Amino acid sequence: xxxxxxxxxxxxxxxxxxxxxxxxxxxxxxxxxxxxxxxxxxxxxxxxxxxxxxxxxxxxxxxxxxxxxxxxxxxxxxxxxxxxxxxxxxxxxxxxxxxxxxxxxxxxxxxxxxxxxxxxxxxxxxxxxxxxxxxxxxxxxxxxxxxxxxxxxxxxxxxxxxxxxxxxxxxxxxxxxxxxxxxxxxxxxxxxxxxxxxxxxxxxxxxxxxxxxxxxxxxxxxxxxxxxxxxxxxxxxxxxxxxxxxxxxxxxxxxxxxxxxxxxxxxxxxxxxxxxxxxxxxxxxxxxxxxxxxxxxxxxxxxxxxxxxxxxxxxxxxxxxxxxxxxxxxxxxxxxxxxxxxxxxxxxxxxxxxxxxxxxxxxxxx
Amino acid sequence: xxxxxxxxxxxxxxxxxxxxxxxxxxxxxxxxxxxxxxxxxxxxxxxxxxxxxxxxxxxxxxxxxxxxxxxxxxxxxxxxxxxxxxxxxxxxxxxxxxxxxxxxxxxxxxxxxxxxxxxxxxxxxxxxxxxxxxxxxxxxxxxxxxxxxxxxxxxxxxxxxxxxxxxxxxxxxxxxxxxxxxxxxxxxxxxxxxxxxxxxxxxxxxxxxxxxxxxxxxxxxxxxxxxxxxxxxxxxxxxxxxxxxxxxxxxxxxxxxxx
Numbered sequence: 001x002x003x004x005x006x007x008x009x010x011x012x013x014x015x016x017x018x019x020x021x022x023x024x025x026x027x028x029x030x031x032x033x034x035x036x037x038x039x040x041x042x043x044x045x046x047x048x049x050x051x052x053x054x055x056x057x058x059x060x061x062x063x064x065x066x067x068x069x070x071x072x073x074x075x076x077x078x079x080x081x082x083x084x085x086x087x088x089x090x091x092x093x094x095x096x097x098x099x100x101x102x103x104x105x106x107x108x109x110x111x112x113x114x115x116x117x118x119x120x121x122x123x124x125x126x127x128x129x130x131x132x133x134x135x136x137x138x139x140x141x142x143x144x145x146x147x148x149x150x151x152x153x154x155x156x157x158x159x160x161x162x163x164x165x166x167x168x169x170x171x172x173x174x175x176x177x178x179x180x181x182x183x184x185x186x187x188x189x190x191x192x193x194x195x196x197x198x199x200x201x202x203x204x205x206x207x208x209x210x211x212x213x214x215x216x217x218x219x220x221x222x223x224x225x226x227x228x229x230x231x232x233x234x235x236x237x238x239x240x241x242x243x244x245x246x247x248x249x250x251x252x253x254x255x256x257x258x259x260x261x262x263x264x265x266x267x268x269x270x271x272x273x274x275x276x277x278x279x280x281x282x283x284x285x286x287x288x289x290x291x292x293x294x295x296x297x298x299x300x301x302x303x304x305x306x307x308x309x310x311x312x313x314x315x316x317x318x319x320x321x322x323x324x325x326x327x328x329x330x331x332x333x334x335x336x337x338x339x340x341x342x343x344x345x346x347x348x349x350x351x352x353x354x355x356x357x358x359x360x361x362x363x364x365x366x
Numbered sequence: 367x368x369x370x371x372x373x374x375x376x377x378x379x380x381x382x383x384x385x386x387x388x389x390x391x392x393x394x395x396x397x398x399x400x401x402x403x404x405x406x407x408x409x410x411x412x413x414x415x416x417x418x419x420x421x422x423x424x425x426x427x428x429x430x431x432x433x434x435x436x437x438x439x440x441x442x443x444x445x446x447x448x449x450x451x452x453x454x455x456x457x458x459x460x461x462x463x464x465x466x467x468x469x470x471x472x473x474x475x476x477x478x479x480x481x482x483x484x485x486x487x488x489x490x491x492x493x494x495x496x497x498x499x500x501x502x503x504x505x506x507x508x509x510x511x512x513x514x515x516x517x518x519x520x521x522x523x524x525x526x527x528x529x530x531x532x533x534x535x536x537x538x539x540x541x542x543x544x545x546x547x548x549x550x551x552x553x554x555x556x557x558x559x560x561x562x563x564x565x566x567x568x569x570x571x572x573x574x575x576x577x578x579x580x581x582x583x584x585x586x587x588x589x590x591x592x593x594x595x596x597x598x599x600x601x602x603x604x605x606x607x608x609x610x611x612x613x614x615x616x617x618x619x620x621x622x623x624x625x
Contacts, residue, residue, distance in 0.1 A: 016489065021408070022408070024409070025408050025409040025410075027409065321524070321573055321621040321622060322621065322622055323411055323575055323619065323621050323622075324411070324601075324619035324620050324621065324622045325409075325410045325411060325619050326406060326410050326411065326412070326413050326493060326601060326617060326619050327410050327493075328619070329600060329601050329619060330413075330493040330494060330495050330496070330601075330617075331493065331494050332491050332492070332493055332494075333491075333492040333493065333494050
């Protein structure tokens, strides 16, 4: 699952790179969403009150469709233009990680049976969630729903995060949205986290800027990739004893052990297998109302009223003129280096002597 | 050392009222020519740029350029403690300013109150705004502009502004119906605050969010007149001039139809 502890390293060493934003501030933005990650989330999070997944009468799971349908509508309502990117085949380097996940799921299955025998409701719930896996059927059902809703999707040849990242880098979309931190390692200029989370959780969206991360760590992209591999990625084993703390200190000079797939992992991050973004055309179309109703209501047993209301919102937002942004008219000036740098020095001096009481909002002067 | 004494304290109160809804935190950049502020709202749709010239203060002293990072809501609360006729003095140590001190003196000089506002570090993006010759400029009564925005808000969230040679039309269309207000060129009235002056190079038609315009019209108390600058596919400029003391300018990105 992404890069182990990277968010902590960024939070500690480069707090400026993370901005918290409300979803409504992203109107008009195109975003590429890591679909597999979101579907997995929906399967885990979208549940009934008793912790069971949502199903049709015949027992087919519908949590993922529920999630895709309503969370996409929420984004569209706020003026975003989402497009989903689905995983292709996993890279060969990931086989180790995948095997680990499989054994973890097996273990969870065993634990689940035990818990069921003992009748411990909390444990059943816990292990049930660990057995969740996104199947090809889930994916194809989501793709069908998306095309009915007029939302574009892309099928990546390999890792979806890598495809999202390359689309963001090429300017096809404003940002890549994923919970996986390795989206940054695939050099996505901007990463959005928590975009597809439930509104009820009231989590702000984290907007992470790669250039600011590199700037404040004083790393090149290659050094950053090395750091990520040291922290622990999906593609090769990490070195024992190196975690968020030491990886950051030593990434520039730590000797690379032999017979270790470091080079391959690095190459995978630098040149992942992706579709050329120039060949991708993203088109948001008017939703197929009757088709969606047919699919969700007749086949999957959703409430017709709610589905129709949802599609109404999609249709309405398809038509209205979008609000422009000043950034597209005026150019951003680089911040005046003289003034802030002086203050930073002062800040450090001040920090070492006294810590001042904090102002109510924002970052207090150091 | 930074010190600025404003005999007409109500000006600062009005200024804060005009911008605090739009931006929460901002830097006041001070130098020998005056105090400037530029900030965008969170969604980067609107920008406020204001200038208070040093000539508006008596005395004004700023030895070197520096900026005061302020939570505008807090500053506005403190300024509410000043009377409308009070003389306001701002003071800060430009070397290591961690607070801004404000002093309010009543006109008779019998009541003097002093406040200190903690400052913040705000890292803000600055935009360079090109000098634009607008396709159309309109000078009109600021209260009239405020009323038009308020009235059309009843109909819709957005307003179309169409400027032709001798008239400007504001129109809105919504679920319950439509509405429009037409103002004819009217430069020769005796009262300047009722004038409508249109200068036109090419006719323009643009669409804007009324919610933001309503926000801008909080600048109405600052000036009798407002200037609108419009160019096709460019942000709208809404300017309130405070005589010689400075100006406040709002910029708003237009709404764009589907590509």
